[in-house]
Amino acid sequence: MAESGNQRVSARATGVVGIAILCSRILGLVREMVIAAMFGASAYLDAFLTAFRAPNMLRDLFAEGALSTAFVTTFSKKIASEGDRSAWTLANKIATLTTIFMSIVVVLGVLLAPVLVAALAPGFSAEKAALTVTLARVMYPFILLVSLAALVMGMLNAKHVFGVPAMASSFFNLGSIVGGVALAWWLDPGFGPRALVGLALGTLIGGLLQLAVQIPSLMKVGYVFHPDFHWRDEGVKKVLQLMGPAVIAASAVQVNVLINSIFASYLQDGAVSWLNIAFRLMQLPLGIFGVAVATVTLPLISRSAAQGNTAEFRGALSHALRLVMLLTIPSAIGLIIMAEPIISLIYQHGRFTAAATEQTAGALRFYAIGLVGYSAVKVLAPAFYALDRRNLPMIVSLVSIALNAALNGLLTFRLGLGHRGLALSTSVIAATNFLALYVMMRHYAGRLETGALLRTLAKLAAAGAMLGVVCWLGTQFFFPAGQSFRFGWKLLGVSVTMAAGAAVFFCAAYLLRVAELHDIVVVAQRKLRR
Numbered sequence: 001m002a003e004s005g006n007q008r009v010s011a012r013a014t015g016v017v018g019i020a021i022l023c024s025r026i027l028g029l030v031r032e033m034v035i036a037a038m039f040g041a042s043a044y045l046d047a048f049l050t051a052f053r054a055p056n057m058l059r060d061l062f063a064e065g066a067l068s069t070a071f072v073t074t075f076s077k078k079i080a081s082e083g084d085r086s087a088w089t090l091a092n093k094i095a096t097l098t099t100i101f102m103s104i105v106v107v108l109g110v111l112l113a114p115v116l117v118a119a120l121a122p123g124f125s126a127e128k129a130a131l132t133v134t135l136a137r138v139m140y141p142f143i144l145l146v147s148l149a150a151l152v153m154g155m156l157n158a159k160h161v162f163g164v165p166a167m168a169s170s171f172f173n174l175g176s177i178v179g180g181v182a183l184a185w186w187l188d189p190g191f192g193p194r195a196l197v198g199l200a201l202g203t204l205i206g207g208l209l210q211l212a213v214q215i216p217s218l219m220k221v222g223y224v225f226h227p228d229f230h231w232r233d234e235g236v237k238k239v240l241q242l243m244g245p246a247v248i249a250a251s252a253v254q255v256n257v258l259i260n261s262i263f264a265s266y267l268q269d270g271a272v273s274w275l276n277i278a279f280r281l282m283q284l285p286l287g288i289f290g291v292a293v294a295t296v297t298l299p300l301i302s303r304s305a306a307q308g309n310t311a312e313f314r315g316a317l318s319h320a321l322r323l324v325m326l327l328t329i330p331s332a333i334g335l336i337i338m339a340e341p342i343i344s345l346i347y348q349h350g351r352f353t354a355a356a357t358e359q360t361a362g363a364l365r366f367y368a369i370g371l372v373g374y375s376a377v378k379v380l381a382p383a384f385y386a387l388d389r390r391n392l393p394m395i396v397s398l399v400s401i402a403l404n405a406a407l408n409g410l411l412t413f414r415l416g417l418g419h420r421g422l423a424l425s426t427s428v429i430a431a432t433n434f435l436a437l438y439v440m441m442r443h444y445a446g447r448l449e450t451g452a453l454l455r456t457l458a459k460l461a462a463a464g465a466m467l468g469v470v471c472w473l474g475t476q477f478f479f480p481a482g483q484s485f486r487f488g489w490k491l492l493g494v495s496v497t498m499a500a501g502a503a504v505f506f507c508a509a510y511l512l513r514v515a516e517l518h519d520i521v522v523v524a525q526r527k528l529r530r
Contacts, residue, residue, distance in 0.1 A: 020166030025284045027173035029346055032280055034181060035199065036273075036352045038191045046272040047128055048196050050121045050261065051135035052203065054109065055143045057258060059150075067098065067147060070242035072154040073385045074235055076302040079158060084222065090235035091155055092228040097236065098151055102144040109140035120258065121272075123265035131193055138200035145207035146172075152214045155223060158299050164217040168210045175206030242385050245394035255397075256404040256429055260422040263408050270356060271419045277347060278363035278423060285331035286374050293324050294378040305386040310446065313386070317441070318449040320379045322456045323516045328375045329460045330467050330505045334498060335368035337471040341479050341497075345490040354484070363423040370427025373434040380437045389444055396436045400429045456514055463508035470501040 039045040071094055078087040109116070113136045117129055124132065153165035180202020184195035264271040297320040304313040335342070339361035348357045381393045404425050411421030442448050474497025479485065485493075509517050 020163050020170070022288045023167060024169040024173060025288060027170050027177070028280065029284065031173050031177045031180075032277060033346055033349065034177060036277065036347045037349045038181075038184070038195070039351060046121075046269065047124075047132040047193075048135055048199060049272055049276045050117065050124070050265075051132045051200070052139055053120055053258065053261060054116050054136060055139050057255075058105070058143045059146045067243060068150045068154050069382045069385055070239045071151060072158055072299060073242060073302045073382065074238045075154060076158045076299045077306040078235060080303045080306045086235075087158075088223055089228070090233070090239075091151075091223060092226050093231055093233055093236050094239055095148070095151055095225060096227050096229060097231055098147055099144070102147045106141050106144050109143070110137045113137045113140070120261060121265040122262065123267075131196070135196055135200045138197060139203050142203050142207045145204070145211050149207070149211040149214065152211065152218050156214065156217055156221065159221045160299070161217055161221060162296065164214055168214050171209035171213045172203075172206035175209040176202040178202075179205035242390050245390040255401050256426050259401070259405055259408060260426060263412055263422055264419055267412075267419055270359065274356065274360045275363050275419050275422060277343070277360050278367050281342065281346075281364055282335065282367040282371055282374075285328055285335075286371060286378070289324060289327035289331065289375060293320050293327075293375075294382065296320075297379055297382075301383055302386045305388075313383075314445055314448060317379070317383050317445070318453065319516070321376055321448070322453055324375045324379055325372060325453075325457065325460060326509065326514060326516045328372045329464050330502065332368045332371040333464050333468050334471055334501060335371070336365050337468060338475060338494065338497065339364040339368070341475060341490060341494050344485075345487070345494050349487075359419070362420045366420050366423035366427055368427075369424070370430035373427070373430035373432075376434045377430060377437065380434065380441060383441060383445075384437070387444060389440075392440050392444075393437060396433055396440075399436075400433050403432070404429045452515075456516070459509060459512040459514050463505045463512060463514075466508050467501045467505040470504050471497055474500065 035045065035048070039048070075087055075090060078090055113133045114129075117124070117132045117136060121129065121132065149168060153168065156162070156165045176199075180199040183198030183201050184191065185198070187198045188194035260275060261272055264275055297316060300316050301313050304310075304316065340357060343360050343364065344354070344357045347360070348354060384390060384393050407425035407428060408422055411417045411425050412419070415421060417424065438448070442450070474493065478489070478493030478497065506517065
């Protein structure tokens, strides 16, 4: 690659993680397609999605958010400064503490499910709320399983093993699809409300698989679990100190989505489902690109910070931000222009109607506006923990949560945008979060190659305009308004348009000499020559 390899995020490692996450996200879409086809955008699906919201939000906040960030940061520094043996000792302490704490969380979640559902969906009817409570109680143990899976993932990432942990969530989706659908059919072949209990049990099967599939790789890198209750340790203290602010800092998106769900519960049946499906689709490129780059970046910048190598820290972080923008800007443009054909192709089967497609597409367009901001925050926020500036993302998140609630009221009810206003407010918050964190990081870390970032953005905007024209022409040709289309034609139209658009965008970016794209091409050429 250009420049020192140590100063740049590994394109190869990012590619491995991105491909693994792509598999997971595709399986996640299959899972969503199956559920949507079985129940449609209905009150039943609203109940299931709301019941899963609490353990899923805890997963994002604690397991794959704060715990993962705090642990990887501390664990990577421990390896750099004290070696593997000390790092494994810390891992045993944190694993023991996590098991006990999350078991208590599960018990409290089961007991307090009625209170949680009332808070999450105050607009639900009594019958709908009762079904949601039952499903929430079934799914709450998921948080224990996925917390341990996230901890194992953090250990493997710190040891530069990225592929298996990234693929682990694919096994969650496989378990929840196969196990969930089989149990749903066994409990209720007509796929009524009892079938939802089978789907809920499927999430536990998936969570167990997500943990189990990583264990062989963890043993291979030298880890052996021993319960360790000696928590009065500097490493444990550091993880906990980082976790507190990290929970709040990582909560902005999830809490804002939660607030959106509360507002959506007062809208018509199906609003929760439309928002959830749109958010899931937006998370496809977010996971493939934003999370992949962030996963590879965090151990590198944590090690650089521990060694006092400021130049390497800044170089890796700046490169990661430009790489994220290269990958997410075309994704955002494609989702905005092709929202309806994409949703129709994936979801419009069984009980999921054309009207539901139109409503979901409206939400997706507004969510996609914030995709670049979402992804950049995924990379930028953990860097503050590496610099031991953990309170700054927390402050930004607290402000953003308050601002999101105000925007929701304005956009949804005052301006009459309905559920689309909820998606738009979330995107605005993602963009403002990124800008605030970027300004703060420049203050504490020094120059972040802002000139190079702005030049890259200008080049990507030009390439993106060409992509937009291709996508618009493709939708006009393949999907003229007022007509219905068979699945084969939808698949052909979406595939051809996306392929042509991607080719035009990346060719234009290459000709405009976007450095990060040249790095990827160099890596690909080296692989092909072997």
